Amino acid sequence: MAKIKLTKNELKKQKDALKMYKRYLPTLQLKKQQLQTEIRGIELKARVLAAERDRHLAEFQNWVAVFGEDEAIRRLDGGWIISSGKIRTSTGNIAGVDIPVFRGADFVIDDYDLFAKPLWIDRALDRLSAMLTLDLEIKVLEEQIARLAKELRTTTQRVNLFEKVKIPETAAGIKKIGIYLGDQQTAQVVRGKMAKRKVERVSS
Secondary structure, three states, X not given: XXXXXXXXXXXXXXXXXXXXXXXXXXXXXXXXXXXXXXXXXHHHHHHHHHHHHHHHXXXXXXXXXXXXXXXXXXXXXXXXXXXXXXXXXXXXXXXXXXXXXEEEEEEEEOOOOOOOXXXXXXXXXXXXXXXXXXXXHHHHHHHHHHHHHHHHHHXXXXXXXXXXXXXXXXXXXXXXXXXXXXXXXXXXXXXXXXXXXXXXXXXX
């Protein structure tokens, strides 16, 4: 705790500070709870989307296996002939934190020979784009979680600072100044009485 002056001005300053800390602390605690709730909600949504993506992938792999033409939707280097191009996002705000909000995705489809590819290629590309869309949305949710988690750490540190350091220190400072000023006042009264008796003795 920093050294404090044992004066009435300092007492007022410390009381004002304590009032401010106690007024600000509930706001921080509320923000902390809101961030925790939002993070849990986003984590749940990400898990649901991941399960849906995995289900799509399993169905797709089974479906492709039936036709036995997996290479039909792959490039010569083994990659898919469809790939993610641009993720479309907007900006949202949770508890004062700017977060990306998934709005969709545009995909790049390599040129392919319609006559050389099987008839089901368009349906396969639709399924792949649905899977990739889910994957990209999950990544945006993970970015939301990362940003909110960072803010949660900062907010938690502030809550701890107020609860465990600032409020106890300021309250202790107020008590110390109060005791000192009380002692000074008592001593002043005693000195006044002694001076009065001395005057009375001299007068008589």
